[in-house]
Amino acid sequence: GQNIDQPTEMTATEGAIVQINCTYQTSGFNGLFWYQQHAGEAPTFLSYNVLDGLEEKGRFSSFLSRSKGYSYLLLKELQMKDSASYLCAVRAMNTGFQKLVFGTGTRLLVSP
């Protein structure tokens, strides 16, 4: 089966940088996703990694190491609106193409 771990909660201040880690154990790894979910809203796609390395998209970057079963989401120049839950999700080929296995999410609180 799959197992995904991420911290339950993190706090940071406006303008700072925060790194949210995600570790996973799975066979047939075929991609890792990060989603952002504001309270009471649907998750929205942030990033996708399938090869080792860093993917940068504006203030958000995501890193993957397949050999270590490890990913992180890096948020720079934090803004109040970044307060949300961040969900790490893994797709494994042996679970079917569309099935994503999600971690329980990391709630990020950005304070002034």
Next chain:
Amino acid sequence: KAGVTQTPRYLIKTRGQQVTLSCSPISGHRSVSWYQQTPGQGLQFLFEYFSETQRNKGNFPGRFSGRQFSNSRSEMNVSTLELGDSALYLCASSRSPGTGRPPNEQFFGPGTRLTVL
């Protein structure tokens, strides 16, 4: 382009009842996946439909079922409701498997919040 829509947004039922939730995917998307989200368990995969066929199923009891229609709209049904079924039920749509980058980018609807009393 309209996003994924789910109806109803909120629902209150009592134990033993059954419920049907509806999801309309983004126009042109043929794949629909359903997830259950609870504070303790996070997002858990229920099932996935593509071209009216169930392609994948999570580890939920048979009380949870679904179907997809020819226009790609999908419904999920939960029979004999239990208190533990109280959750946010999310539907996500995507294009045919293997297209786009990422190949599995799913767009989520706002969810249906089900409360079982």
